[in-house]
Amino acid sequence: MLGSSVVLSPGLNAGSASWLTVVTGLALASPLVWMVIKLTGDYPGKTLVELNDVILGPLWGKIFSIMYLWYFFHLGAIVLRDFGDFMSTIMPTTPTSVFLLVTTALVAYLAKSGIEGIVRYSLIIVFFSFILLGLVFILVSNNLNLSSLLPVNSISAWQFLKASYEVTVFPFGEIIVYAMIIKYTNNYQKIKRSVITALILTCIFGSLFNIYVITGLGNYLEIPTYPGYAVIRRVDIFGIITRIDIGGATADLALGVLKASVMLYAVVLGISQILKLPTYTSIVLPVGTLMFLLSLIQFDSSVENFFFHETTYPYYAAFFQAFLPALTLSIDGFKKFLTRKTDKAAA
Amino acid sequence: MFGFLKKKARAMQLQKLNEKEQNKQNTPQKPAGPALTPNLDKNLTILKSTLGNSPDIVIRKFNFGPRYCYKAALFFVDGMVDKKIINENIIKPLMYDMHIVRGEQRVPLADIGELRNILLSVGDVKTVTLFDEVVTSSLYGNSILLLDGFSTALDIDTKGWQARSIQEPTVDKVVRGPREGFTETIRFNTALLRRKILNPNLTIEQMIIGEQTRTHVAIAYLKGVTSPGLVEEVKTRLNRIKTDAILESGYIEQFIEDAPFSIFSTVGNTEKPDIAAARILEGRAAILVDGTPFVLTVPMLFIEGFQAAEDYYSRPYYASFVRLLRFMAFFLSILAPATYVALLTYHQEFIPTPLLITMALSVQGVPFPALVEALLMGLMFEILREGGIRLPQQVGQAVSIVGALVIGQAAVQAGLVDQTMIIVIAVTAVSSFLVITHTDAATLLRFILVLLAGALGAFGIVIGLLAVLVHLASLRSFGVPYLEPAAPLVIGDLKDSYIRAPWWTMLKRPQLIGVRNPTRQDEQLKPAPPEEN
Amino acid sequence: MISLILTLMISLGGCWDRNELTSLAITTGAAFDKSKSPDLIALTAQVINLDTLAPAAVQSTIAAPPYWNIKTTGHTVFDCIRNASQQSPNKLYWAHNQIIIFSEDLAREKGVSEYLDFFLRDAEPRISIWVLVSKGKASDILEMDSKLEPIPSINITSLIENRRYTGKASAVDLYEFSNRLLSEATAPVMSLIELIGNGEERTPLLSGTAVFNQDSKMIGTLGEQETRGMLWVIDQFESGLLIVEAPGCDGQLGLEILNSSGRIKPELANGQLKIKVEIRASASLGDADCFVDILDENTWDSINKRQAEAIREDILISLQQAQKLKADIFGFGDAVFKKYPREWKDIKPDWEEIFSALEVEIDVQTTLLRPNMILQSVNKRS
Structure with missing residues (x-):
């Protein structure tokens, strides 16, 4: 989750108050998180696909599952594309497809190694990324100007809410993918704790990151395509340590691969559960290829991608992140209510 | 897709194998092979036909006992046995011991085991009854005493071949610590x-x-x-x-x-x-x-490559420093040429301006692209290394002199290779020997990464490294995740990973390996000066 | 295995962004002048001539300059740069560009923002490069014969870094210039450079500041003292000498500023905007023309007071000039915006007028730290 938020820095439209939008975004996301925890907690040991079947019956369950899987699949493709665009900006003459292809290969490899591999990979990557970003932070600290955080209320409440909402759907709302992979953590309390820690960590990191971008750029914040990258581009220490862009890009890439492979893993796991395949590893490659193709053809230019993030995505994502789980949950509640009633009637 | 089919096929194969295995287990144990007969000559004929007419197989026939009534044969493989034991402790007591020469009343010998009990002054003596056993143990340096009239023989431990004595091993050398190494026996x-x-x-x-x-x-x-x-x-x-x-x-x-x-x-x-x-x-x-x-x-575990015996014998601070040094050297050895190639061909902005000018001066006039240069020099180094290892020591030195001269000096002076590249390759070479366990993996990785760097610059390197990481993260060795204790994170075990904590803090055995009995030592072993009164 | 094949494929198939170092012309400086035709841009790019720096060439006595100035024209900056490859065998490589110089007439008439876009947009250049305005032709600056550092653009970089010893020139990088340009109120500035001497002996002199308006057109200059006043206020005064009258004798003292900080505090009371500038500085006694009796308690105090007075005077002069130019070089407007974002909306349209009549309170507090190695002067008799 950290990954693409680092590249795209959500909520930065809110100007100097952006770092606050991360916090409010988390607050807005809390119902979504609650739904995820509730769903997985009520049906321990079941993935999203399985519990859809239980709650909604085999037909509607499948339809819902396929919608979710499409979302994960698309999200993975979006993440890939974000990185492809980013890399292409740094290395302009290399075709985006090359970056996408290579990255997808890696993502598929990681997804194939299963949830254990993903978790172990993430442990090391998050550790190294934090170190790397910490180092970068130290290097840019010279350029940070804390007064850029003022004034806090430079934008209207409506704009602020809108920016917060953007943060809610991206990245916090994406927590729904947890419902797909969470069955591998066996303890309900543990799930709750891990989900909440993950969110809070993301929140802290996100706000810190936004603070760092705001203070690092000041008014300049308005113009760069990748603000986080622009901060790093400013680093110049005695003319010796300059252009450490690569360091930042590395951390981005590692985290992005993680996110995309979680999505891919969720998709292939879901498909294998729907089709009752004995193992998911066999479909990683075909699905990965499709993901690569989708990421390649979905946008003609990075500007299109940018517009998609700005305008369409918030509503698009809300459908999967809020509407579908809410519907599932209320049907579940209704069914339980009914059974209780009939139980009572029977009694 | 193909992978899927292949797996299917393999699964079917395995199933068949399993069935076969089960069938095998159902059938009774295979017959134990022919047993020794009471006839000595017959036994010897069979043995001879089994082992052929090899010159190293010795059959020493002799008679002993009162009036030399027992016909016996000692069967062993020359060179594998200690002749002294055979002469002094087997043949001599049998032929000369008064006990048996004189003891006429003891005739006839009821059991061949009695010989073991009263006569043979050898540590390990067993009785054997099967030809297979006779052959197997005689080929491993034991002597077989066959006695006419008995269908059992004595298997006497006379192992004593020429073996290398215990020496200091050539790898894992230590300044402080035991110097003995395993041998071939x-x-x-x-x-x-x-x-x-x-x-x-x-x-x-x-x-x-x-x-x-x-x-x-x-x-x-x-x-x-x-x-x-x-x-x-x-x-x-x-x-x-x-x-x-x-x-x-x-x-x-x-x-x-x-x-x-x-x-x-x-x-x-x-x-x-x-x-x-x-x-x-x-x-x-x-x-x-x-x-x-x-x-x-x-x-x-992956981390084992970075642990040396001496880390545990010397005090923790320097040991920890050396650990970190090994990590650095490992990364240097796989990354240095690739990074150099990437810097030189893709990321010149990363280099400080004065250094860039120096580097530009050094590559001026070099005919090859950096990628080719790095590959050539890397290969050259590997060739030299291989040559140096295999050749006899004196020639090996000559090879390294030629290598140093040809590559170090002449190539640069001829303008074929740039000087910085030489330095990079040299650094790589030296640092690749700090982590011996992973040297072969590092060498392969180095070339792959150089290729990736040549193709995609730093992006390629990072992708390569991440792929390696994904690979390592998916590995297990006998059920234990390869990257333990970093991933999965085992806080306690980190004490003996990137650093080496003092012994008195390492209370537990590595958690995923030593699960049975985790406690290594008592707590509160931290040494302290006696309290003053 | 697959990855290996993939790698080979890619590395053999072609390496798109690859630039062999030998095929690059390392560009270290760019200068923009007015071109003859108003539609065209005239660019002088300075590239390093490696042949003259090679050890063999250094030993030989051929005195070719270690740089080569490529002059090109084009419709946009990028066009100019690409046109340069019609002249240069190697592709211009901009990641190591150090400075951009604009000639004064260009900056005054056309503004500079159209020239900066490329340097911000392209992935190659750094955004921490220095921007300067030259009195006279900008390309001349890149052609001077510099003494200790053979490449003029790198020489100028060192000069800019040396400003910390005098505090008489501002140093503005591309980022900061853009940052000020993007602000609603703050006037962008650049360092000012000129050539002094004539003929072969021309050397660059870095002093003062060029002031721009929000349309990125140059509207005036600040002299050395005015520049210094600005640096005090925007908290960029690193070090420098203050010359004050010596108390009790006829002569002057040089005080070396060791530490300083400047803060801007806007106050809005009864619709009346007031700016308070707080300067904190500490200095040591650097030299003395005449005999100052430091052991006399009053002398030390009065030197300190004169220090504060000198700083205040710097700022006042600077403020006067800025108000005359109606250019908020200090960032007062931003400070107001940060403290009173609501009221700022009303102030903003007339900010230039308000600024030119703004009441500024200057609060300088100084410390005089030490007299350094000697307590008394040698010229005791005076």
């Missing part, structure tokens, strides 16, 4: 282990692997510390091996490792008893193979 090796761990719980189980070589293989572990599951797993994997020959422990390694397609080794090896003992004490199992000084230890 399995018995010596087990003895060396026993000398390190006197606890009776040190269990050594032996088996014979290899249809032709019949190599003795031993598993050593510490009962109560090593998890029984691990020992079972090791045994199953070893029992699976049905092959012609085991000439070195590397054969075994390739039959039992978890990830045969990985460039990283998932089975550890060592030439030093103290290292093997330390690993056994952490809950690992050691596999000793006759005929090689290299002892395998499983499970193996």
Whole structure:
């Protein structure tokens, strides 16, 4: 989750108050998180696909599952594309497809190694990324100007809410993918704790990151395509340590691969559960290829991608992140209510 | 898709195999082979026909006992036995001992075992009844005493071939620490282990692997510390091996490792008893193979490559520093040429301006692209290295002189290679020897990364590194994640990873290996000066 | 295995962004002048001439300059740069560009923002490069014969870094210029450079500041003292000498500023905007023309007071000039915006007028730290 938020820095439209939008975004996301925890907690040991079947019956369950899987699949493709665009900006003459292809290969490899591999990979990557970003932070600290955080209320409440909402759907709302992979953590309390820690960590990191971008750029914040990258581009220490862009890009890439492979893993796991395949590893490659193709053809230019993030995505994502789980949950509640009633009637 | 089909096919194959195996188990144990007959001559004829007319097979016939009434033959393989034992402790007592020469009343000898009990002054004497046993043990240096009229023979331990004595091993050298190394003889090796761990719980189980070589293989572990599951797993994997020959422990390694397609080794090896003992004490199992000084230890973790015996013998601060140094050197050895190529061809902005000018001056007029240059120089270095290892020492020196001169000086002066590249390759070369365990993996990685850097610059390097990381994260060695303790994160075990914490803080054995008995030592062992009154 | 094949494929198939170092012309400076035609841009790019720096060439006595100035024209900056490859065998490589110089007439008439876009947009250049305005032709600056550092553009970089010893020139990098340009109120500035001397002996002199308006057109300059006043206020005064009258004798003292900080505090009371500038500085006694009796307690105090007075005077002069130019070089407007974002909306349209009549309170507090190695002067008799 950290990954693409680092590249795209959500909520930065809110100007100097952006770092606050991360916090409010988390607050807005809390119902979504609650739904995820509730769903997985009520049906321990079941993935999203399985519990859809239980709650909604085999037909509607499948339809819902396929919608979710499409979302994960698309999200993975979006993440890939974000990185492809980013890399292409740094290395302009290399075709985006090359970056996408290579990255997808890696993502598929990681997804194939299963949830254990993903978790172990993430442990090391998050550790190294934090170190790397910490180092970068130290290097840019010279350029940070804390007064850029003022004034806090430079934008209207409506704009602020809108920016917060953007943060809610991206990245916090994406927590729904947890419902797909969470069955591998066996303890309900543990799930709750891990989900909440993950969110809070993301929140802290996100706000810190936004603070760092705001203070690092000041008014300049308005113009760069990748603000986080622009901060790093400013680093110049005695003319010796300059252009450490690569360091930042590395951390981005590692985290992005993680996110995309979680999505891919969720998709292939879901498909294998729907089709009752004995193992998911066999479909990683075909699905990965499709993901690569989708990421390649979905946008003609990075500007299109940018517009998609700005305008369409918030509503698009809300459908999967809020509407579908809410519907599932209320049907579940209704069914339980009914059974209780009939139980009572029977009694 | 293809992978899927392949797996299907393989699964079917495995199923068939399983069925076969089960059928085999259902059939009764195979017959134990022909037994010895009471007729000595017949026995000897059969033995001769089994072993052929090899000159090293000796059959010494002699008569002994009162009035030389017993016809006997001593059967052994020349060169494998200690002649002194045979002469002094077997033949001499039999032929000259007053006890038997004079004791006429004792005739006839009821049981061949009596000879063992009263006459033979040798440590290990067994009775055998089958030809197979006779052949097997005689080929391993034992002498067989056959006696006419008895269908049992005595199997006398007379092993005594010429073996290399215990020397200091050539790798894993230490400034401080024991200097003895394993030898080619399995018995010596087990003895060396026993000398390190006197606890009776040190269990050594032996088996014979290899249809032709019949190599003795031993598993050593510490009962109560090593998890029984691990020992079972090791045994199953070893029992699976049905092959012609085991000439070195590397054969075994390739039959039992978890990830045969990985460039990283998932089975550890060592030439030093103290290292093997330390690993056994952490809950690992050691596999000793006759005929090689290299002892395998499983499970193996990635981190083991960075641990040297001396880390534990010297004080923790410097040891920790050296650990970090090894990590640095490892990364340097796989990354340096690739980074240089990437910097030179893609990321010139990263280099400080004055340095860039220097570098630009040094590459001026060099005809090859940086990628080609790096590959050529890297290959050249590997060739030199290989040459230096295989050649006799005197010639090896000549090779390195030629290499240093030709590559270091002449190539630069001729303008074929740039100087900085030479420095980079040299640094790589030196640092690749700091982490011996992973040197071969590092070498391969280095070339792959150079190619990636040449193709995609830093992006390529990062992708390559991440792929390696994904690969490492998916590896397991005998059930233990390869990257433990970093991933999965085991806080306690980090004390012996990137750093080496003082001994008195390492209270627990590595958690995922030494699960059975986690406590290594008492708490509060931290030394302190006596309190003053 | 697959990855290996993939790698080989890619590395053989072609390497798109690859630039062999030998095929690059390392560009270290760019200068923009007015071109003859108003539609065209005239660019002088300075590239390093490696042949003259090679050891063999250095030993030989051929005195070719270690740089080569490529002059090109084009419709946009990028066009100019690409046109340069019609003249240069190697592709211009901009990641190591150090400075951009604009000639004064260009900056005054056309503004500079159209020239900066490329340097911000392209991935190659750094955004921490220095921007300067030259009196006279900008390309001349790149052609001077510099003494200790053979490449003029790198020489100028060092001069800019040396400003910390005098505090008489501002140093503005591309980022900061853009940052000020993007602000609603703050006037962008650049360092000012000129050539002094004539003929072969011309050397660059870095002093003062060029002031721009929000349309990125140059509207005036600040002299050395005015520049210094600005640096005090925007907290960029690193070090420098203050010359004050010596108390009790006829002569002057040089005080070396060791530490300083400047803060801007806007106050809005009864619709009346007031700016308070707080300067904190500490200095040591650097030299003395005449005999100052430091052991006399009053002398030390009065030197300190004169220090504060000198700083205040710097700022006052600077403020006067800025108000005359109606250019908020200090960032007062931003400070107001940060403290009173609501009221700022009303102030903003007339900010230039308000600024030019703004009441500024200057609060300077100084410390005089030490007299350094000697307590008394040698010229005791005076």
